[in-house]
Structure formats: structure tokens, C-alpha cells
Amino acid sequence: MSVLLLLILSCGLSVVGSSMTIRVSICSLCLWLQDGQSAEVVSNEMANRMSLFYANPTPMLKTVSDSTSKFVEENKEIPLENTADILGTLAELCRTMIDTPAYRDRFQSTETVLFCLQVMVGNIILYDHTQPAGVFCKKSTIDVRQCVKLLRDTQEEIPAQQGAIESLINALRYTTKHLNDETTPKQFKQLLA
Helix, strand or coil, X not given: CHHHHHHHHHHCCCCCCCHHHHHHHHHHHHHHHHHHCCCCCCCXXXXXXXXXXXXXXXXXXXXXXXXXXXXXXXXXXXXHHHHHHHHHHHHHHHHHHHHXXXXXXXXXXXXXXXXXXXXXXXXXXXXXXXXXXXXXXXXXXXXXXXXXXXXXXXXXXXXXXXXXXXXXXXXXXXXXXXXXXXXXXXXXXXXXX
């Protein structure tokens, strides 16, 4: 087990970004140990538990969020409001497209609705990571209450996509930066509880 710990520490936790990477590393380590040393073979269940502990739940979103935050920090000459306007507009545009029957009726598949919800949630999370006060403050250009309501309503309307939409709600719960801040109104915490 100490060899596994050494492998993880040498890679750096930030590099170990997905459960597949961890699984491959664990399997490689087990084969290496079997060749030269006596060791316990890590079962699939144990490998899965370990990957849940080390892997980021949304590695792609984390990468985009980190890159966007870095861009905002490095380009101080671009007003922060511009970034907020773009992210807020995209999130609200997606919400409006799904919430307005005249627009939603144009969608031919539930996958299109799900895609719009994914873009909406992604923009909400990016907004929260790039804005100092976050998305849950009064000055936010995104109506988070309406977005979460739309997610829950859509979850009931499209039973086949319930798991995917629940994952989007969980992404808001667990990957937003300011949800658990003391300054976040309790109504948002209760909304995503």
C-alpha cells in the first residue's frame, strides 16, 4: 500500500483527474507488485472506492472553471463585468429556451433539452467561480432560483433523463464555490439541499 501512496504522491493529486487514470495506475501497480513482490491484489470494489476518493467528480468542468478563473485573473484589463455578462447571458438564454414553450417546442429530442440544461448549469458554475461575490448574491445576473426550478420541473417531465438532471443539480450543490459561504442566503442552501 505504501507503494501506491508513493505513486499517487509522485503524480500529484491534481494530475490524477479521473477514475480511469486511477484505475489504470492501480492495475499497473498490482501487476508490478505481483511480478516482484508479495502483495494483496486490489479488488475492483476497492479500486472504485479509491477512485471516488481521489478523482474530481467533474474533471472537465473543473478544468474549464480553473482556466476561466485563470484567464480572468491574468487579464485585469478586461472588465470583470464582461465575463459576468457573457456567462449570465448564456445561462439565462438556455433557461429561456427551455422554459418558453414556443422555443422548446422546436426541439426535436430530449437530448437537446438536456444539452441546454448542461450549458446552463456549466455557466452558473463558471459564473460562481469567476465572480468574487458568486452567483448566489443579489447582484448576480442569473436567476438561480428559476434555474433550479426548471431543472426540477424538467426532471419530472422527462423521466428518461432523471439521473442526468439529478447529476446537474448535484453539480450545483457540490461544485459551486460560494453556496456554503456565510453570506449566501439560506433560501439558496435550502433550494439545493
